Amino acid sequence: MLSLSRSASKxxxxxxxxxxxxFLEGSIEKxxxxxxxxxxxxxxxSVDIILSNCVLNLVSPESRNNxxxxxxxxxxxxxxxxxxxxxxxKKVPLRLQNDHDLWTGCISGAWYEPEFIxxxxxxxxxxxxxAERSAEPWKVIEDIEFRTVTLVGNI
Ligand SMILES: C[S@@+](CC[C@H](N)C(=O)[O-])C[C@H]1O[C@@H](n2cnc3c(N)ncnc32)[C@H](O)[C@@H]1O
Numbered sequence: 001m002l003s004l005s006r007s008a009s010k011x012x013x014x015x016x017x018x019x020x021x022x023f024l025e026g027s028i029e030k031x032x033x034x035x036x037x038x039x040x041x042x043x044x045x046s047v048d049i050i051l052s053n054c055v056l057n058l059v060s061p062e063s064r065n066n067x068x069x070x071x072x073x074x075x076x077x078x079x080x081x082x083x084x085x086x087x088x089x090k091k092v093p094l095r096l097q098n099d100h101d102l103w104t105g106c107i108s109g110a111w112y113e114p115e116f117i118x119x120x121x122x123x124x125x126x127x128x129x130x131a132e133r134s135a136e137p138w139k140v141i142e143d144i145e146f147r148t149v150t151l152v153g154n155i
Contacts, residue, residue: 028052029059029067031074047074053084057109061097064119072123075155081125084150086138087113096141107139110146120153128153 005023013019024041026033031042050071059067071081088110102108111119117128131152137145 027059028055029063029070031070042070042074044073045076045079047079048076049080049082050075051082054086054106056083056085056111057106058103059109061109068119068123072125072155077155079155080153081120082131082150082152084132084148085116086110086146087116087149089113089137089145089147090143092144096144102141107141107146113147113149116149116151120151125153125155 002023002025005021009019009021009023012021026041032040034040056067075081086106091112092108092110096102097108099108117130120128129152130149132148132150134147134149137147139146
């Protein structure tokens, strides 16, 4: 993904006439990881908007607190989120969470839909809503429906 993004950057720069992109490698739940100069990968309050597409479900449930804390930490006072991801209509049982194929298939780590909004609300986010929510499930595994949503909101 990084090499794809970096290789596209040149053409985008040419087309729009300026270069304002930089791609950093890191884990979304570890944006506070320190570099060799002891600076965090992404500084506090330095981000206007977090856009994410199908990444949060790849973070293990035990790292979600770090993930949420970092999302809040890096956003500035006008910070916004637009996060597209997979949610489930029932909590994904451990049996499915432990299935490697389902992890890479963006299923095992899917957020339980009501908690997707409430977890961000508990962090203090406002105006939370699904800008998009697929009416039909994307996948049904056993009796659990998985669908795509885009959660938007602001600090
Ligand atoms: C399903 S792809 C989506 C990629 C891209 N956002 C898109 O829409 O095409 C998931 C990407 O998330 C990356 N990824 C997985 N776990 C991650 C994590 N904990 N932090 C950041 N990126 C992660 C994977 O390497 C992969 O590039």
